[in-house]
Amino acid sequence: SYYLCLLLYLIFWVRPSDYANVKQYLQDIFAHLTFTQTFWPESYIGTKFPTALWTLGVEMQFYLVFPLLARVFRRFPLVCWAVLSVLAQVYIVLFAHLPQGNAESLRINQFPAFLGVYGNGMLCALFFCRLRIWREREWKQNRVLPLAALMLLLFNGAAIVCMLNDGLSRAAIIQRWQVDYRFLFSAMICVFILLLDAAPKGVQWLFSNRIAAFLSAVSYNFYIWHSTVLLKLKAWRIPYYPDAPEGAAAWPQSAGGEPWHFAWQVKYTVLFWACALLLAAFFTYLIEKPTAKQLLRKKKIIRT
Numbered sequence: 001s002y003y004l005c006l007l008l009y010l011i012f013w014v015r016p017s018d019y020a021n022v023k024q025y026l027q028d029i030f031a032h033l034t035f036t037q038t039f040w041p042e043s044y045i046g047t048k049f050p051t052a053l054w055t056l057g058v059e060m061q062f063y064l065v066f067p068l069l070a071r072v073f074r075r076f077p078l079v080c081w082a083v084l085s086v087l088a089q090v091y092i093v094l095f096a097h098l099p100q101g102n103a104e105s106l107r108i109n110q111f112p113a114f115l116g117v118y119g120n121g122m123l124c125a126l127f128f129c130r131l132r133i134w135r136e137r138e139w140k141q142n143r144v145l146p147l148a149a150l151m152l153l154l155f156n157g158a159a160i161v162c163m164l165n166d167g168l169s170r171a172a173i174i175q176r177w178q179v180d181y182r183f184l185f186s187a188m189i190c191v192f193i194l195l196l197d198a199a200p201k202g203v204q205w206l207f208s209n210r211i212a213a214f215l216s217a218v219s220y221n222f223y224i225w226h227s228t229v230l231l232k233l234k235a236w237r238i239p240y241y242p243d244a245p246e247g248a249a250a251w252p253q254s255a256g257g258e259p260w261h262f263a264w265q266v267k268y269t270v271l272f273w274a275c276a277l278l279l280a281a282f283f284t285y286l287i288e289k290p291t292a293k294q295l296l297r298k299k300k301i302i303r304t
Helices: 002-012 022-033 051-075 077-096 111-141 144-170 174-198 201-205 210-235 261-303
Strands: none
Touching: 002 022, 002 051, 002 210, 022 051, 051 077, 051 111, 051 210, 077 111, 077 174, 111 174, 144 174, 174 201, 210 261
């Protein structure tokens, strides 16, 4: 799905003329093909491919060290988690922070800055497996514990929402807020997952029904294409919006006082979700999954 996205962009939207020179054009392509787009500002900040793809580069960099890291983590989970968390904070303080509360935009999203986040995820996975064994043995005999988990879950969810609102409304520089709070935010998400697994079945159903399963299945392609759908609908004026007045910035987002603006927002939002989900479902079920099955079959044939 990732490489198909790059191919389609090269066919329809990315041209050498979009860059200052051919070298930058080839560098952007090379960086995205090798998942190293965060290494250079031309392929990270100035890329002509979907800007969200940089996160997949960071993930792929993590996959390279994960097999070795997982072996150490299984033997010394708390020590490994602590080391990863400290390394991430040291990197952030030394390389991502700038004076006067600013943040270095090229460095805040490098792989070392996410070591603590990955550490939280690995520790959460370990707790999830161990707590489930205990829960299946103890939870069936105790009705108070699921209700207690539900109350803590609601409190944790409210805290996550308040935290995000605080970052969006009060942070002077959003990138500095992101790099300073991503460790805590990921930890709160991990707690939410652990509490959800212990909550009553009715609450769990909200996250495990057929709609949730569908959204989970198409989420990867949805993520890959969501920014493209947003920007293309706006560029093609779907739904239609009038020309910007002189001096207007970020039109039509800045048209808050216009009588047509709220209706346009609703149409735009509904259309985005519909188009993005349909596109994600198309790439997932008609391209990604059939291709994956063929690759697995060939792999089995080669092994036999």
